[in-house]
Amino acid sequence: MKRYLAVFLGILTAIGGFVDIGDLVTNAQVGARFGMSLAWVVPVGVLGICVFAEMAGRVAAVSHRPVFDLVRERLGPRVGFLNLAGSLAVTFLTFVAEIGGVALALQLVTSVHHVAWVPCVALLVGLVLWRAKFSAMENILGLLGLALVVFGIALWQLGPDWSGLAREAFTAAKPAGEQWTTYAYFAVALFGAAMTPYEVFFFSSGGVEERWTAKDIGVMRANVLIGFPLGGMLSLAIAGCAAVVFGPLGISVETLGQVGLPVAVALGKVGLAVVVVGFVAATFGAACETGLSVGYALAQYFGFQWGKYVRAREAAAFHVVLVAAVLLAAGILMTAVDPILVTEFSVVFSAVALPLTYFPILVVANDPQYLGRHVNGHVANVLGVGYLVLVGVASLAAIPLMIVTRMGQA
Amino acid sequence: MRGEHVDGRRPGPIQGWPEADYDAALHLLDRQVVTADGRLVGKVDDMELTVQDGVLVPTGLLVGLGALLPRFGTRLGPWLHDRYRQISLSHADRRAPSVIDLDLVEDIGSAVHLTQDRDALLRPRVEHVIAPVRHRLGELLSMRVVPDPSRRTEAWPRRPRVLDVRLAARPDRPGRHAVDALVVGGGHPGGLLGYDRGQVNRPWPVAALVGRLHRRSVLVFCGRGVEVDWEVGEVRVGEAAEVAPLVERGTGPGQDAR
16 A cells, blocks of 8 residues: 555656746747647657656666766766766756746745845755755655646636647647747747756656665656656646637737736636645756756766765765855846746757767667666667657757747747 | 666676676776765776786776876867866875775676775875886777788778777686777777677667677787887787677677576
8 A cells, every 4th residue: 555655646746746947938838829739749748758767767776877877888978078068057057947937936926026036045945955855855846736737727717619729739730920940949949848858867866866676667667657748738738728818819928927827817816826836836846856956967977975865964065066056046047037038948958958868878778788677678669769869850950940030039 | 775686687787797807998987986885986987907917907996087087088188187287286186096996896787886985995096116017098098009001901990999998807816807808999989888899789770870880890809919009109900919800699798698
């Protein structure tokens, strides 16, 4: 019974922890502008993150090696370092966006400017990263993140033309006034939002922290293969709400308030209260995950002690990196840079950086000397190679599309 | 986590260490070093090779930036290492990196496990007045290989370089290894993925592509006809040297023949 409860809790936290500031903003923007015509990208991205996370989780469970250990082993110190620099930059950018997202969510409730909230949020994130137990942090924030289910209820309450939404989703019909390049740019952004690399750094390092073994592969798979797709449904609900409320009016989404507005329209103040709780939990949880991922990546490349499974003083350098990352992120946000803009950059650069870590994991997941009989089967390899091509194409296309469409403005 | 077995085997690249042969770069370099109390102390940033009776013998794991930076390429590496030393000339470990004696290694799996705790573990080697000749594996890796003109008819890789070093268990000294052969290839990407040694062969498209890039890689056995010039940074392969294809019948070192 206890084991089933653990699986259930794992799935719930995977759902609640799936959505972050990138998913919130990008799905709402795309929903408002393209209706459900880009909805197909979400399942493609979700299946991709399932394939990636399942491989990384399996490698972590069997060989006890997290992502960046393998990156350096398989690519050598020089290419591994370039890989580290790219992945670290994207993860840090996402970290900045998440802290900014918490501050924006608090601004919604208090009307105090988000820049004033940044030091408080940063301090709180720093304290949690320093003091909190790994499982407590993951479970509490993941469960609170489930408040975002309110988007699904709101969509139902809004009473949309379901057949119209389904037709848009299945025909993937580009709205008449939009360019194909803009359509492709937002497809890449949605893909990057669903397949953010830090999710896998955090997932595999978490597996090592929680001392997974080969016996835990079943539970890990349940979390990934049930939790992530259900989390993806939240993303679709966010896009659906924006499509119903903003689409007909031609309004574009530029603030976090607008992301939550459809819920307020459908469910009133109660809905708004719940959605703000969801925003804070999702972005705060993701801030902790991205912050830890910055420390994980650096420590795993250089080999110094990392993790929350040891006391802070035993992993002093790791904790110094966490504090430095929090201070730097707070400093950047204090310049009053728009967190939504940072988010837009972070999802696109996530797509750019994805192959850097995806490829070494795919190779090691096929190495019988690491995984024994737990190497990739045929299905994992067909999907693995398919997604290798896909993440490669998305990575190469992301920056040209960003320039050509002026970040989707064209 | 040490001692956990998968399918009756330890997770990791070298089955049966220290009796098994292995490739230093593929199986040992850049791996995590874990102390007896389960703490992480660093990576195998480089490997110390000592000349004993005319043979190159691995004697220690080098740890720290002083060992890592020179491996960043033939030009960038020394430049970075110089800058690193200049930051604090008083620190000896910036010139001579910390070394973990190979005798302290208990096991090599997916990480390198030591028999000792981490307190004051890392320190540069203190040499006696008459010190043995020591080299770094990193110096040997990426040295260019110059085949004798008489061997030009063989299918050598274009611009051949040392990619890896095969370490063979010494029958005369159980548990000890010596450099047996050099893995020589064209320096294409993917040399540490394991496809060129027959260690991994899936997924097929990746295996085929990387395998094709490294199809001309060879093993050059150390001994007669092979001269390593550490000053110039090149390996000369004479007429008498023994050269063999890198992979035969799909098995490589560090693999069980299942």
